[in-house]
Amino acid sequence: MKQFIVIAIAVLAAFGFAFQGETITIKGSDTMVILAQRWAEAYMSKKQDVTIQVTGGGSGTGISALINGTTDIATSSRPMKRSEMDKLKQRYSSLGVEVKVAKDGLSVYVSESNPVREMTLAQVKDIYTGKISNWKDVGGPEGKIILYSRENNSGTYVFFKEHVLENEDFATRTQNLPGTASVVNAVSKDKMGIGYGGAAYASGIRTVLIKKDDASPAIAPTEETVLSDTYPISRYLYLYLKSKPTGDLKEYIDWILSPEGQGLITKVGYFPVTKVGDSPTKK
């Protein structure tokens, strides 16, 4: 019996340690999926022995996958929640490594034919909580406002709810769509529609200028206003790892934070934040 136990342990150990592949898996934020794909393509063309797989699904989905061990990197358009950190801590004895890789101006979209050019944060909140339901109340045409949002596993949804709705609930008639691209598509075809999402997706729709309050100037989400936090709903985009990266993973993170990796961010439509040499993985 003892021999059987020793053999069983040896076989499992060999099996367990054998599968340490060189594929890097990335899962999470739909806001960041194009950016993550661009990074992966560029890096794989440089390092042909490394395979990088990128999928979306939402920030919450990515962080869950990180906790479950089914992804190496979670992309997220919101900070990790305390409850998620606790799960990571429980499973890996680590709070996880957070890497701020880019900045984004969370944009409010309307149809290109919609005459509304600017709104205050309070107006956006009132629209999405159902207190304002007609465009004429915010300077637009007579017509019911059609609300498009993201699903609750989306980091963009969580960030918008926390920072714009101040944790109030969305109006029940809000239509939840599975990705920012879907929101943009819906708003582009709906004269009465309104949506929100990353600045990089603002194509075929109009981005509304946002005022912090009635007395504030209306601000567009540009590189200058987002990096200086003048734009009222600026946010970071994150990579999360289980623990301090080593090997291929560390090299990849360092490359993302290098001028080459950061240079791709503006091409996608977001804004770089990390100065060269600031890699937290170099500690």
Next chain:
Amino acid sequence: MNQRILLCVFGILFASGGALAQDTSRAVSREEYEETEGTLEGIGETLAAIKSTVDALSKLKISGYVQSQYQVAESGGIVSAAGGIFPSDVKSRFVVRRGRIKFNYVADFSQYVLQIDVTQNGVGIKDAYVSILDPWEKTFGFTAGIFDRPFGFEIGYSSGSREMPERTRVTQLLLPGERELGAKIEILPQDGPLSFFNLRAGVFNGVLNTANENNGFKDFIGRMGVQLPFREENLEIDAGVSLYSGKVTNTSKFVYSVDPSGGVNRFAVDSSASNLGGSLGRVYYGTDLQLYCDLLPIGGTSLRGEYITGTQPGSSVLNVFYNPYGSGGVISASLPVYMRKFTGWYVSLVQNLGGSHQLIARYDEFDPNTEVAGAEVGVPGSNFNDTDLRYYTLGVGWVFHFDANVKFTFYYDVVTNEKTAETATGSLAAYKNDIHDNVFIFRTQFRF
């Protein structure tokens, strides 16, 4: 479920779209337009109804795990803290240690939880409670039903997540079954300057999770803790202090306590008539500390420790709490109370090796009667027995996470008991040497 519904809806839309696309060369009549519009409105209504159903169903979360294990003991018939007593002559066994299924219905600011345990020994209720969160600050919570006692760290650390196969001996004996019937409040600030602080405290029957109340007292149990994350250093220190303050009711007129007078340490009895129906304190003080850090390049490290001391009213042969009642609160026996002062502590280490492996070790001690040394047990006239002996346990093991659902655990417990007096006779004579009660466990867990 969501995917199937979406496929159906897309199928209907595709079919509708296909039908419309078949004859694009001619002008669409008003009747056809209205018919199509009506069809789409119908689909929209159907979709809304489906969405309403799916939204309701998505609030119900089902999770669970099963732990199947093979154990090998050093000898048959041992009393083990590694999964229970081995029957006589049984040195190895297959066991379904836990088979849990948990139903959790989560509404906006409340949740209902029911967890049952299914093993070869039958079906039992583990959790059944309702929990309510304040909708304004999301800081204050209230829970009522059967749930984990808010004491220390180990009690609330799920068996599905815990690296070591079992809780320590001290926890198993002081707080058997982990759960209790009662109500508690929670203060868990989500953000702001007090977000590091947490408090859980409540009142409980104090008679085990599925037993009915059998005396006039409620027991207070509470833990006040802090969580101090140092994000930049990838380090967190969690700590807490706990109190269990309860009472048991004596169903006899006998109360035994350790009496050092007379030259020989012994259990002396107080048999005053007023002891019958009197109350005796069940009081535990605890402190716990957990350290998590990600300093080594091989993976995160956690170091956890807990120390509990207090007074346990028990019986002659059991150092679990005094509970002489049968089912339904009926007194099954007139049972003398034995008062013991105890201490117990442990320290455990978990070292992650990459994402799939963990090396684990734990050392724990439990002294059920701090006023008595092992050498005094078995001395003629002392009235002590094996219940008063201290135990030391060193466990080492390896956990292999096969995938997101499956993990294998290999664990070996080296158990050492305090030695009895050379003059010990009968069953106590066996404790003059170390009992052969080490246990090896190979466990497979599937969790979903």
